[in-house]
Amino acid sequence: MATLAESTCEPCGKNAQPLSLGEAQERLKSLSQWQIVEHDGIMKLSRSFTFRDFASALAFTQRVGDIAEQAGHHPVITTEWGKATVTWWSHAIQGLHLNDFILAARTDEVAE
Numbered sequence: 001m002a003t004l005a006e007s008t009c010e011p012c013g014k015n016a017q018p019l020s021l022g023e024a025q026e027r028l029k030s031l032s033q034w035q036i037v038e039h040d041g042i043m044k045l046s047r048s049f050t051f052r053d054f055a056s057a058l059a060f061t062q063r064v065g066d067i068a069e070q071a072g073h074h075p076v077i078t079t080e081w082g083k084a085t086v087t088w089w090s091h092a093i094q095g096l097h098l099n100d101f102i103l104a105a106r107t108d109e110v111a112e
């Protein structure tokens, strides 16, 4: 069976149904260290990663940018000295979709 990171993102149009909090919490079980956060009333998926310096955090930021471009699905990334915070949600539905969990799993892979 394909891992979460290997799963294919589905097109997510405006009419897709966002995951409920319960569904999102169930999906969260397959990701460690990510948390569901709420900003401006929108549920999002967020994790911070630590690095030895700014250059490493910046290189990771670029790798996340690359997987985002490949998938056509984009996060907010905050890059600091020794740290990058990645937040995924689906703008089109103002909430969480399976695609966000797939991209979070791919983010973990490019952090390694």
Ligand SMILES: C[C@H](O)[C@H](O)[C@H]1CNC2=NC(N)=NC(=O)C2=N1
Residues within 6 Å of the ligand: 072, 073, 074, 075, 088, 089, 090, 091, 092, 093
């Ligand atoms: C036209 C383009 O595919 C869309 O605007 C994409 C771009 N990246 C996106 N990224 C995210 N996170 N959510 C979206 O709804 C989204 N939509």
